[in-house]
Amino acid sequence: MNAIEIRNLTKNFGQKQALNGLNMTVPQGAIYGFIGENGSGKSTTEKLICGLLVPNGGTIKLFGKDYKDADVRAKIGVLIEQPGCFSNYSVWNNMMLQAANLGIKNAEEEVRKVLKTVRMEGSASNKFKNCSLGMKQRIGIAMALLGNPALLVLDEPINGLDADGMRIMREVLIDISDSYNCTVVISSHVLGELEKIATHYGIVRGGKMIAEMTAEELNNNCRTYVALKTKNPSAAKALLGRKFTRVETDENEYIRIYDTVKPEAVVEYLYNELNAVVTEIRTDKISLEEYYIDLMKGGRADNEIKA
Amino acid sequence: MQTAHGLNFESPSLIKRLKGMLGVDFYRLFHTPLFYIFLGIAAIIPALVSMGSAMGDAEETTSLFNNAWQIIAANEPLYVVNDIGEYANMNMVFIFGGIMISIFIGHDYKSGYVKQLFTTHSKKQDYMTSKTLLGAFSMACMCLTYLFGGVLSGAFTGLSFNVNAGSLICAILGKIIMSLGWASLYTFINIIFRAKFGISIALCFILGTGIPVIGAAALIGNTPALNVFLYGSSVYACLSANALAVFICLMNSAVWTTVYIVCGTIILSKRDVY
Numbered sequence: 001m002n003a004i005e006i007r008n009l010t011k012n013f014g015q016k017q018a019l020n021g022l023n024m025t026v027p028q029g030a031i032y033g034f035i036g037e038n039g040s041g042k043s044t045t046e047k048l049i050c051g052l053l054v055p056n057g058g059t060i061k062l063f064g065k066d067y068k069d070a071d072v073r074a075k076i077g078v079l080i081e082q083p084g085c086f087s088n089y090s091v092w093n094n095m096m097l098q099a100a101n102l103g104i105k106n107a108e109e110e111v112r113k114v115l116k117t118v119r120m121e122g123s124a125s126n127k128f129k130n131c132s133l134g135m136k137q138r139i140g141i142a143m144a145l146l147g148n149p150a151l152l153v154l155d156e157p158i159n160g161l162d163a164d165g166m167r168i169m170r171e172v173l174i175d176i177s178d179s180y181n182c183t184v185v186i187s188s189h190v191l192g193e194l195e196k197i198a199t200h201y202g203i204v205r206g207g208k209m210i211a212e213m214t215a216e217e218l219n220n221n222c223r224t225y226v227a228l229k230t231k232n233p234s235a236a237k238a239l240l241g242r243k244f245t246r247v248e249t250d251e252n253e254y255i256r257i258y259d260t261v262k263p264e265a266v267v268e269y270l271y272n273e274l275n276a277v278v279t280e281i282r283t284d285k286i287s288l289e290e291y292y293i294d295l296m297k298g299g300r301a302d303n304e305i306k307a
Numbered sequence: 308m309q310t311a312h313g314l315n316f317e318s319p320s321l322i323k324r325l326k327g328m329l330g331v332d333f334y335r336l337f338h339t340p341l342f343y344i345f346l347g348i349a350a351i352i353p354a355l356v357s358m359g360s361a362m363g364d365a366e367e368t369t370s371l372f373n374n375a376w377q378i379i380a381a382n383e384p385l386y387v388v389n390d391i392g393e394y395a396n397m398n399m400v401f402i403f404g405g406i407m408i409s410i411f412i413g414h415d416y417k418s419g420y421v422k423q424l425f426t427t428h429s430k431k432q433d434y435m436t437s438k439t440l441l442g443a444f445s446m447a448c449m450c451l452t453y454l455f456g457g458v459l460s461g462a463f464t465g466l467s468f469n470v471n472a473g474s475l476i477c478a479i480l481g482k483i484i485m486s487l488g489w490a491s492l493y494t495f496i497n498i499i500f501r502a503k504f505g506i507s508i509a510l511c512f513i514l515g516t517g518i519p520v521i522g523a524a525a526l527i528g529n530t531p532a533l534n535v536f537l538y539g540s541s542v543y544a545c546l547s548a549n550a551l552a553v554f555i556c557l558m559n560s561a562v563w564t565t566v567y568i569v570c571g572t573i574i575l576s577k578r579d580v581y
Contacts (some may be wrong), residue, residue: 050425052580070324072316073429084419084421084422084423101331103327
């Protein structure tokens with residue numbers, strides 16, 4: 001059973017097509033990193049899943065049921081942009097109102113629990129308007145956690161946070177996936193942070209899902225490469241380009257060979273063929289960010305979804 | 308209850324959903340100064356109207372009000388009004404009510420509460436119903452403070468209190484019942500214009516004053532056919548009212564409330580919320 005199954009989803013805003021036949025599959029229990037450029041359709045997709053927007057076409061199924069069913073909606077927690085809180089009320093009151101809306105029994109106990117999960121138990125009496133951005137985001141997550149959701153949809157919860165805020169948020173999200181046993185969809189531009197928590201990824205471009213993969217598959221896609229420096233880089237690159245399928249120079253003037261090759265063999269090959277001395281050599285893996293940039297440039301992913 | 312891989316899916320009942328939403332709305336209502344300000348305005352307005360008329364010359368005072376209960380309702384169902392005395396009565400509560408509902412719903416959108424609401428199990432008709440009931444309650448409360456203010460100011464200005472008690476009760480009851488219909492109209496208007504609550508306020512004000520119905524009455528005359536409109540029935544609940552007037556108000560309010568809640572629900576369902 002998949003937590004989310006979207007097929008051929010389309011959404012237009014006037015003449016602008018925001019989603020163009022988007023497909024998305026989020027397995028139950030996954031932490032799904034939803035990646036894409038600004039305007040690629042991430043937030044639109046999330047708002048459609050949450051029922052805030054009306055699609056022009058396509059289907060959205062949550063846990064095998066139509067996304068509009070009240071019983072499914074009761075099991076969804078959402079943070080889209082800013083949490084919907086009353087600024088003059090305290091954090092506690094805002095939480096209690098949401099608990100009342102959801103018809104939660106033992107509301108006080110439940111609110112205490114979620115505030116503790118998001119490390120906000122000491123700030124419950126603060127007025128919402130006096131909270132920092134990081135606190136507000138965590139309050140939004142706490143509100144989304146009320147009612148023990150099976151699916152949590154978080155729209156860019158990390159963006160705009162300082163380093164400490166990001167660390168706390170990361171811990172909170174890991175805690176949630178461990179203790180709440182829910183499926184989490186997180187969109188973010190901070191790919192380095194996402195890489196630390198996501199179990200699955202979806203990459204969207206121009207309103208279409210261009211790749212979906214597990215963290216393991218991404219790990220395989222983020223291939224190992226050999227990076228080297230030599231005193232004759234242009235000749236070395238040309239030579240290596242004839243032997244290996246993909247050779248590039250990165251922003252630090254390292255020649256990268258994207259292939260399964262031993263560094264010693266490369267050193268020996270360059271010396272034998274070009275009499276070139278390798279001054280520096282190491283093996284490394286491309287990061288999620290590099291992989292993403294590569295995809296956005298039009299590079300092909302192994303898990304690319306065929307239209 | 309249905310299950311999917313260990314998950315329990317329980318569809319919350321209408322009562323449970325409404326109870327939760329009404330709980331939040333009424334908590335907010337009782338914790339916002341806006342409500343008390345409008346209650347105060349509703350109490351002060353009759354005093355201002357009667358005092359204003361009393362401060363004029365004796366002839367003018369007589370032409371405006373010769374009975375304290377005229378501050379609450381007109382003697383006859385007058386759709387065409389000739390002076391402020393025939394117009395200025397408890398119906399003015401429906402103008403303040405419209406403004407209050409517009410500000411309240413505008414705040415729902417501004418704060419993101421609507422967004423938070425519709426991502427949960429809350430249905431669109433729940434929102435329409437909850438806001439209509441909240442608005443009706445607010446306007447009913449304003450009717451009572453208006454009554455209180457009217458009685459006090461009538462006593463203060465020395466007006467007569469002679470009245471047919473049954474008709475007076477029917478008039479007040481009719482106007483309180485009409486609060487429901489007016490609240491549904493205002494909620495509907497605010498659903499159409501959503502976050503642009505300046506437009507909603509202006510439109511609620513215009514409709515609340517009854518100008519369209521007064522205009523129609525000026526063209527077609529003082530006919531009971533105008534009772535099909537909210538303002539018409541509100542006027543019909545006057546000091547010559549009887550049980551029929553209450554029944555008409557009840558039917559009118561119920562029909563328009565149903566129409567506006569159904570139309571509002573359709574609009575909310577067909578349009579993007581946020």
